[in-house]
Amino acid sequence: MMTGRLHPYLPELTIRDYNTYLRYRRGVKYQLYLEYGLFAFSLLRCKGAGAALALLSDSLAGRQATCQEIRLPGSLERVPVMCQTRGIRLAAQIEVLMSWHRLQDRRPAELPLRLKVQRLIQRMALYRAYRKAVQEEPALERIFYQQRAQAVAQHQLRGQNYAVASEPMSNVYGALFSVLAPDDAVQRKNMRYIGSCIGKAFYLLDKAARHHLDQKEDRYNVFLANGLSGEAAKENARRQAIAAINDLSRVYTLMDVKLNRTLLDNIMVLGLRDTVDPLEHGSWDLNWELPS
Structure with a gap:
């Protein structure tokens, strides 16, 4: 699950939006520490997706976050941090749940011994945080398990249909994004569609x-099932992902974003398009780390 790809396009980001994004990212990390402890804070990388999810939730609802100077664990310096909004709490819960299920993505028998031990330690460290997140958002956990069962069934069938193969991840992302929306039927429907498109795009890029x-x-790999080479798979995934991002962009422009519009436009339009088809043809390093 590649929520790490949900990030801003830095060359077009203003200083003000850059600072807002950093403060939200620190806010999600700090919430992980407050709610789930030092193990979860240390284990979860929180490279940016959590900040984007928190921003979406708070900005759609018009919730203004409070910024405080806080010393994060492991740092001697006090930094500005957005604090404890509903969006930040939801993003922290989603980070825990997705990280837990990411640890289940490969069966232990398929891993070398070193990674088996590493995976076991990570699961033990994250288990308490995972159980707490499940109690807080049981509906999300049901979605994860239902779609995992569907994915296993599809892998056994080794089907060639791209839409069917990407459906489990598309459904998971659709459910996650609908939870972020305010209590409004239209907003929730639109957010579910946006999340579904992102899930499909990320699944295809992952598989390629x-x-x-x-x-x-x-x-099982849907591109292998269709007899495509590695290069053909990447080009096919890119074309389908661009189509999915274009579809969600049309719906996103209809959303009533009350706060941080320019920042979210950057993430949801430029950032996603750059993930799929780099806007500077590879000159921008997508793995470049923002400072904490």
């Missing part, structure tokens, strides 16, 4: 990137 490894390990 894993083409060689899945082929080597004889794992």
Whole structure:
């Protein structure tokens, strides 16, 4: 699950929006520490997706976050942090749940011994935080399990249909994004559609990137099922992902964003398009780390 790809396009980000984004990102990290403890804070990388989710939730509802000077664990310096809005709490819960289920993505038998031990330690460290997040958002956890069962069934069938193969992740993202929307039927429907498009795009990009490894390990991959080479899979995934991002962009422009519009436009339009098809043709490093 690649929520790390939900990030702003930095070359077009204003200083003001850049600072808002950083403060929200620190806010989600600090919320992880407050709600789920030091293990969750240390284990979860929170590279940016959590900030985008928190921003979406608070900005759609018109909730103005409070900024405070806080010393984050492991740092001697006090930094400005957005604090404890509903959007930030939801984003922290989603980070925990998605990280837990990311640990289940590969069966232990498929991993080398070093990674088996590492995965076991991570699961033990995250388990208490995961159980707490499940109690807080049981509906989200049901979605994860339902779609995981559907994904397993599809992998066994080894189908060739791209829409069917991407449906479990599309449904998960649709559910996550609908939770972020305010209590309004139209907003929730639109957010579910936006999340579904993102889930489809990320699934296809993931599978194209894993083409060689899945082929080597004889794992199901929809591109392999269609007989595509690695390069053809990447080009196919790029075309389908661009179409999905274009679809969600049309719906996103209809959303009533009450706060941080320019920042969210950057993330949801430029950032997503740059993820799928780099706007500077590879000259921008998507793995570049924002400071904490």
